[in-house]
Structures are given as structure tokens and as C-alpha cells.
Amino acid sequence: MLPDFQLLQRNYLLRISQAMSSQLDLRALLKIIMENAVELLAGQAGLIVLRQQNGKLSPAVSIGLPREAVPHFSPLWDDVPPDSDGIPDISRRLVLAARAARIPLRQVVALPLNAEGQNRGYIFIFRARGAASFTESDSETLRTFANHAAIAVHNAYLYRQVLSERERLNAIIENSGDGVMMINPFRIIKSWNSTLAKLTGISAEEAIGQPCYAVLNLKTKQGVSVCHTQCPILHPPASGQLYAEGFFERKDGVKIAFADKYSPLHDEDGHASQYIANMRDVTRQREADDLKETLLAVISHELKTPVSIIKGYAGTLAREDAHWDTQTLREGLSVIEEEADKLNALITNFLEASRLQTGNLKLHMTEVYLPEMAERAVNTLRATTDRHTFSLEFPDDFPTIHGDYERLSQVLTNLISNAIKYSPKGGKIRVGGETTPTSVRLFVADEGIGIPAAEQELIFERFHRVDNGLTRQAPGTGLGLFLVKAVTQAHGGSVWVESTLGAGSTFWVELPK
Numbered sequence: 001m002l003p004d005f006q007l008l009q010r011n012y013l014l015r016i017s018q019a020m021s022s023q024l025d026l027r028a029l030l031k032i033i034m035e036n037a038v039e040l041l042a043g044q045a046g047l048i049v050l051r052q053q054n055g056k057l058s059p060a061v062s063i064g065l066p067r068e069a070v071p072h073f074s075p076l077w078d079d080v081p082p083d084s085d086g087i088p089d090i091s092r093r094l095v096l097a098a099r100a101a102r103i104p105l106r107q108v109v110a111l112p113l114n115a116e117g118q119n120r121g122y123i124f125i126f127r128a129r130g131a132a133s134f135t136e137s138d139s140e141t142l143r144t145f146a147n148h149a150a151i152a153v154h155n156a157y158l159y160r161q162v163l164s165e166r167e168r169l170n171a172i173i174e175n176s177g178d179g180v181m182m183i184n185p186f187r188i189i190k191s192w193n194s195t196l197a198k199l200t201g202i203s204a205e206e207a208i209g210q211p212c213y214a215v216l217n218l219k220t221k222q223g224v225s226v227c228h229t230q231c232p233i234l235h236p237p238a239s240g241q242l243y244a245e246g247f248f249e250r251k252d253g254v255k256i257a258f259a260d261k262y263s264p265l266h267d268e269d270g271h272a273s274q275y276i277a278n279m280r281d282v283t284r285q286r287e288a289d290d291l292k293e294t295l296l297a298v299i300s301h302e303l304k305t306p307v308s309i310i311k312g313y314a315g316t317l318a319r320e321d322a323h324w325d326t327q328t329l330r331e332g333l334s335v336i337e338e339e340a341d342k343l344n345a346l347i348t349n350f351l352e353a354s355r356l357q358t359g360n361l362k363l364h365m366t367e368v369y370l371p372e373m374a375e376r377a378v379n380t381l382r383a384t385t386d387r388h389t390f391s392l393e394f395p396d397d398f399p400t401i402h403g404d405y406e407r408l409s410q411v412l413t414n415l416i417s418n419a420i421k422y423s424p425k426g427g428k429i430r431v432g433g434e435t436t437p438t439s440v441r442l443f444v445a446d447e448g449i450g451i452p453a454a455e456q457e458l459i460f461e462r463f464h465r466v467d468n469g470l471t472r473q474a475p476g477t478g479l480g481l482f483l484v485k486a487v488t489q490a491h492g493g494s495v496w497v498e499s500t501l502g503a504g505s506t507f508w509v510e511l512p513k
């Protein structure tokens with residue numbers, strides 16, 4: 001081989017190496033390789049075909065060929081088995097291709113682009129009719145170019161694989177039903193998925209780059225920071241994984257219970273360099289647990305009292321050695337009846353509350369005339385107190401409305417019995433109504449202890465009771481107003497209270513006409 005030629009070849013290859021280390025665009029790179037190969041081998045045209053994902057070969061870059069002619073060259077690579085080391089019968093294939101493309105090419109040299117034992121395609125160099133045939137040494141020369149092209153294609157393939165793997169991972173993390181964040185050894189948040197953003201109301205932009213304890217300071221029920229006391233980076237767990245639970249309070253005041261699992265990612269030295277935190281919203285489970293706990297406490301407290309009164313009276317009245325006069329018997333039995341009524345009301349409230357929990361409040365709508373309903377409720381409850389006076393204040397033209405009779409009576413009964421219960425010194429209880437152009441309003445007003453302003457919304461929550469001396473003494477479950485609100489809302493209405501501490505409260509129920 002001529003020294004000049006070797007020098008030239010070295011120059012070409014140098015150019016290609018430079019392009020390969022600076023260029024990431026595969027097509028541009030293949031073009032440079034091919035231009036140099038065609039030039040060095042004094043060819044007229046060149047073509048590189050690459051194997052697609054489906055295993056088929058298809059043209060990727062060409063030079064010296066009109067664009068529309070390129071597809072006609074397919075006889076060159078059609079039916080070439082993927083494990084073939086070269087293209088069998090190449091001269092006959094070229095004749096077919098040249099004829100189909102109407103280009104007078106006579107000579108061809110082709111080499112496979114193989115990398116890591118896999119064929120990624122072929123490089124073809126053509127000479128026109130009348131030019132010298134390709135020699136064995138031309139093939140040798142082309143081999144170096146083919147190797148470079150194969151490496152470039154292989155790298156691009158790997159790069160694409162890494163990219164798509166990364167996209168796949170990102171998609172899995174992004175679409176995970178759990179919140180996912182990653183923290184580094186300095187407790188800085190490195191990633192934050194959309195579920196976590198949705199749960200916390202904090203976007204990835206706000207969270208990433210911040211210390212995790214500043215963004216998501218989980219606290220225990222007692223208010224202790226989980227992020228400091230149980231942080232896996234400050235206190236590495238012996239077993240690797242760490243499980244923690246805590247609450248997070250969103251900007252809108254909603255409290256979310258989180259169950260977190262921290263898993264370490266290890267560096268080459270085996271040190272945990274990052275932690276992946278998997279955060280699950282367990283608010284509903286916690287609520288259900290709390291509900292169960294409260295329910296048990298309330299049941300044992302509230303149900304036991306009437307039951308033991310009933311048992312005490314029944315046992316006493318049934319004693320065989322005692323002869324009770326009629327008066328005592330009647331009084332005893334009426335206590336039993338009253339307590340049984342209380343039990344009944346309690347049980348109804350419990351059942352309703354659990355029905356609401358499962359979202360099963362069905363209304364049986366009929367025509368309802370509220371003044372009549374209020375009169376009945378007042379008459380029933382009047383018998384339970386001798387300290388209170390009652391007045392009914394409905395305008396004469398009060399309209400009938402569409403509603404669930406049983407449930408609305410329960411609303412009235414709950415409000416009136418609260419009015420009695422929470423005005424221990426007695427006083428007047430007014431039950432009445434008003435109309436507006438689109439709705440009717442019911443009110444129950446008492447002259448009792450009143451409700452502090454800060455509690456006036458909270459009392460409608462399940463099990464919420466105002467923490468004062470009287471509430472502690474007065475029996476109750478904290479379910480009454482919860483039911484009042486649920487029933488009112490199911491009717492498309494609303495409920496609120498106006499109250500002055502020490503002077504009394506007025507509960508309002510507004511229902512659409």
C-alpha cells in the first residue's frame with residue numbers, strides 16, 4: 001500500500017474519531033463516516049442501511065444518490081438473514097437495484113456493521129460503470145470505516161435505550177399511586193412526583209432543592225417532628241428500610257396522615273447515599289381507626305349508663321321480697337321507659353352515623369309541613385323537662401316542602417334536645433320558621449350556655465364536643481349535629497349557628513323550597 005494512501009486514510013479516520021467524540025446526532029455522524037469512506041475509496045455513491053426495531057433493514061443515510069432513488073436499492077438487502085456476515089450474491093443484487101433505480105452503478109463493496117456480536121446494518125460503496133473493480137484491500141480499508149459506523153450506531157442504540165429506560169422509570173414514578181420523593185445525604189429533596197404534589201399541594205418546583213424537613217415536616221399526633229426524630233439519614237436503621245408515620249398539614253388546613261417507607265440507595269462503598277421515600281396517604285385508614293376508637297369509648301360510656309339504670313330499676317322492681325305500691329311501680333317503669341328511649345335515640349344516631357360513613361344516606365321524599373312536625377317534636381320533648389318553656393313561631397302561610405319526614409324530625413329532635421341539654425338553668429326554647437323567596441328556614445333558639453365562636457363550625461363535625469364543664473357532665477356522643485348537617489346537606493340545604501357565650505344559641509336550618 002502506498003504510504004500516501006495510508007496517510008490519507010489516517011487523516012480520514014482522525015476526522016471521524018473527532019466527529020464521534022463531539023457529535024451525538026447519529027445521522028450526522030454516519031454521513032461524515034460515509035463521505036470519508038466514499039472519498040477514500042474513490043467511489044461514486046454510498047449508502048448505509050440500519051436494522052430497525054422490527055429487525056428489518058432500511059436506508060438511513062446516502063450520498064451521491066438521488067433521494068427518490070434510494071428505496072429502489074432494496075434488492076441489495078432484501079431477505080439477507082440477520083446473522084449473515086455479508087451480503088450473499090451481491091453482484092446480482094446490484095444489477096437488480098441499479099436497474100430499478102435507473103442508475104448505472106457497476107461495482108459495489110458492502111460490509112456489515114457489527115458491534116457486540118450484533119449486526120446493526122450494512123455500509124455500501126458504489127462505483128459507476130467503467131471504474132476499476134473493488135479489490136480485497138478496498139474491502140480492508142472500508143472495514144475500519146464500517147467498524148467506526150458500527151460503534152457509532154451501537155452507542156446511539158445504547159443511548160436511546162438509556163433514555164427510554166429513564167423515561168419508563170420516570171413514568172412509573174410519576175404515575176405511582178403513592179407519593180415518591182428522593183432525598184440526598186444532606187436531606188435535600190432531589191425528586192418529587194406528581195402524586196406527592198397533589199397530596200401535599202406543594203409543586204415539584206417548590207419542593208426540589210429544599211430540605212425535606214422544611215417542606216414536609218411530618219408530625220406525630222403529639223406534635224413531635226417525625227422528620228427529625230426518625231429521619232433515616234440522621235438515624236440510619238439497622239435493617240436498611242425504615243417505616244414511619246406522621247401527619248402533614250396542608251396550606252388549606254387539611255390534615256393528611258402519611259405512612260412512609262424509606263429505602264436506601266447504596267453507593268459503590270456500600271453507604272446509603274440517597275433515600276427513596278414512598279409516602280402513602282393513610283388518612284382514611286387513620287380516620288377509620290380513630291372512629292372505631294371513639295365509637296368504642298362513646299359506646300362504653302353512653303350506652304352503659306342507661307343500661308345500668310334500666311337494670312337497677314328492673315331488678316329492684318322485680319324483687320320478690322318487696323311489695324311496691326302502684327305509685328312507686330309507675331315511677332320506676334317510667335324511668336325504665338325514658339332510659340330505653342334514650343338508648344333508642346343513641347342507637348339510631350350510631351346507625352345513621354355509620355350509614356353516612358359508608359355514604360348510604362337515602363332520602364324518602366314526601367310533602368312535609370314543618371310547623372306540624374315541630375309541634376310534635378316539642379310535645380314529645382316537653383315531657384322530659386320541667387325547667388323550660390317552649391314556643392312555636394311559624395308564620396301562617398308557611399309552605400309545605402319536599403323532604404324526608406323521618407330524617408327531618410330527627411334533625412328537629414336533635415336540635416331541641418340540645419337546646420334543653422345545654423341550657424341547664426332552663427329558659428325559653430323557641431322553635432320556628434321563616435321563608436325567603438327560594439328557601440324555608442327553621443330555627444331552634446335557647447337561652448343556654450352558648451358556644452364559643454371558635455367552636456361554632458367544629459361542633460358539626462363527627463364526635464366533636466365543646467370541652468367545657470357542662471359538656472363533660474351532659475351525656476352525649478357528638479353525633480347529633482353531625483347528623484343534622486348531613487341530613488340538611490342531603491336535602492340540598494345548609495345549617496349554621498348564631499351564639500353568644502352565656503346568653504344562648506340559635507341553630508338555623510335552611511332548606512330549598
Ligand code: ADP
Pocket residue numbers: 414418419422423446448449450451459464465466467471475476477478479480481482505
Ligand atoms: P352531643 O350533644 O351528643 O355532645 P352534638 O353533635 O349534638 O353532640 O353537639 C356537639 C356539641 O355542640 C355538644 O357537645 C355541645 O358542646 C355543643 N352544642 C350543641 N348544641 C348546643 C346548644 N344548643 N348550646 C350550647 N352548646 C351546644
